[in-house]
Amino acid sequence: MKFLNENSYDPIPIYRVIDNNGEVIDRREEPNIENEMLLNMYKTMVQLNHMDKILYESQRQGRISFYMTNYGEEGIAVGSAAALAPRDLVFAQYREMGVLLYRGMTVTELINQCYGNHEDPGKGRQMPVHFGSQQRNIVTISSPLATQMPQAVGAAYALKRVPDNDRCVICYFGDGAASEGDAHAAFNFAATLDCPVILLCRNNGYAISTPTREQYRGDGIAARGPSLGIATVRVDGTDTLAVYNAVQRARKYALGNNKPVLIEAMSYRVGHHSTSDESSVYRPVEEIEKWTKDESPIQKLRLYLEQKGLWNTDTDKEFAKEARNIVLKTMQEAEKKKRPHWKEMLEDVYYDMPPHIQKQMQQMEKHLKKYGEHYPLDQHQSD
Ligand SMILES: Cc1ncc(C[n+]2csc(CCOP(=O)(O)OP(=O)(O)O)c2C)c(N)n1
Ligand SMILES: [Mg+2]
Structure with missing residues (x-):
């Protein structure tokens, strides 16, 4: 007789396409993405980064009530959104603004939501960053953790029953949300009801102040997939192209087989949890520095684009200015708009x-x- 534990198996490896210098590790894995689309992906990530910087500051100045940044996880949102079809249904947690931007939500629409003015489709009744868009197939975000998970699986089950279905569901959730009972229920329903859903875990190392070493035992979230009969892959979440490949193949598999896929995207929450948090109290600054310096998804994709001759320091500077100005201008406009009746x-x-x-x-x-x-x-x- 022998007890099995996590040491009985090799850890699940991390799939990568580019290294920290933006160099392709194995040419056979380089995705075939058109130049225009690659640039659009990169620009969306930069735009997101400027929204984060300015909206975070605007909360500090008392202009909006709350905000959550996406620093370090831009590649997960944009890489996954780029690999999906616009008709696929999105259930997000709250740190996925890049998905909305990539789906075509304008800076104006997003900022109106954060300000809760009368042009906010939620009419100011939700906290900032709790976006939703029926037109873009994005279900409105719920604050209570893991709410979206059984909902996403149920929606995938409903889609499966539609004749000639060509839509899948993607469900984003954090490493912390994965500890909720609803997460386990969602995984098992997805597996046993054979639902075409991509369960994408953003493992960013923390759930507010709780590090993942206190969040779970065993080989992370990915290890749960095979035990439940779910096709699973672990990817480098700071490698936008790896996320793109994983989601593209997951989509094909989910729709082709009417089955779920679990993706664990490894990254790091570079910013504080939210504007209500001060992370220097519970983590060393060196840790943040390392992830900012070596593991920035924006930097990695930029270096890849530079090697392909699609981008350079001048275009980068010019676009950064443009991205910043549009946020500042939109914010001023949003501030002038009246609140809802x-x-x-x-x-x-x-x-x-x-x-x-x-x-x-x-x-x-x-x-x-x-x-x-x-x-x-x-x-x-x-x-
Ligand atoms: C049911 C429930 N419990 C607690 C909270 C408070 N809360 C909000 S976010 C959060 C951490 C979630 O961490 P994770 O899922 O890893 O996502 P991340 O913030 O790291 O992106 C907690 C505990 C909540 N919103 N809902
Ligand atoms: Mg987390």
Whole structure:
């Protein structure tokens, strides 16, 4: 008799396409992506980076209430989005703004959401970065961790039942979210119901202050896949081309076989968890420096593009300026836009407003007629 443990197996290797200098490790694995698309991927990552810098600062200045940066994980969002079809359904966690940008959400739309002004499709009823877009097949983000996971699997099951289905589902989640009960339920439903879903774990080393060494035992999230009968790969999440290949092949496999795929993308959360966190309290700065200096996904893709003769220092500087200016200009515009009408807070929950909400609306109306001067109504849209 012999007990098996994680040392009974070799660790699952990390799939890579380029090294830290942007050099292709094995030419056979270099994806065949057109130059224009490669540049678009890189530019989206740079745009995301400038949005992060400015929106983070704008929270510090009290202009928005909350923000979460994507530093270090730009390649996961953009590499995966580029490998999907726009019709594929996205269930995200909250650190995947690059997917939305790549899907064509404009800087204006994203910033309007963060400001919660009247042009925000959520009408200011969600926290910043809780985006959604029906038009782009992106389901609105939920704050409670792992909410999206059983939902994504259920949606994939529904798609499978559509005749001649050509859409898959991608579900993004963090290493911390993977500890939720819902994550385990989602994995097992995906496997046993044979759902065409890509379960993409962003393993960035932390769940707020909890490092992954305290989050799980065994060989990470990837090791759970084979045990449940899910095709699995572990990739370098700072290597945009490796993420691209993994998701492209996962999509083909998921749709071709009506089966799930688990991808564990290894990366590092370079920024604080959110604007409500101060990570220097629980991790050494040297760790952050290492990942910023050697493992930046933006830098790796830039070096690859430079080697292909598609990009250089001048184009980089010029684009960075453009990317920064568009964020600054959009922010100024977003700030001037009025907040939603107060009535919006009671609308859209039910298709037809039930009597008890109608009553609250009338009470509020009466209240504001009498005491309106005590509220900043001039900042909101009016009738
Ligand atoms: C059910 C639930 N518990 C706790 C939280 C608080 N919370 C928000 S984000 C987070 C960490 C999640 O870490 P991870 O899934 O690794 O994602 P990352 O932030 O690293 O991208 C926690 C504990 C929550 N939102 N929902
Ligand atoms: Mg994490």
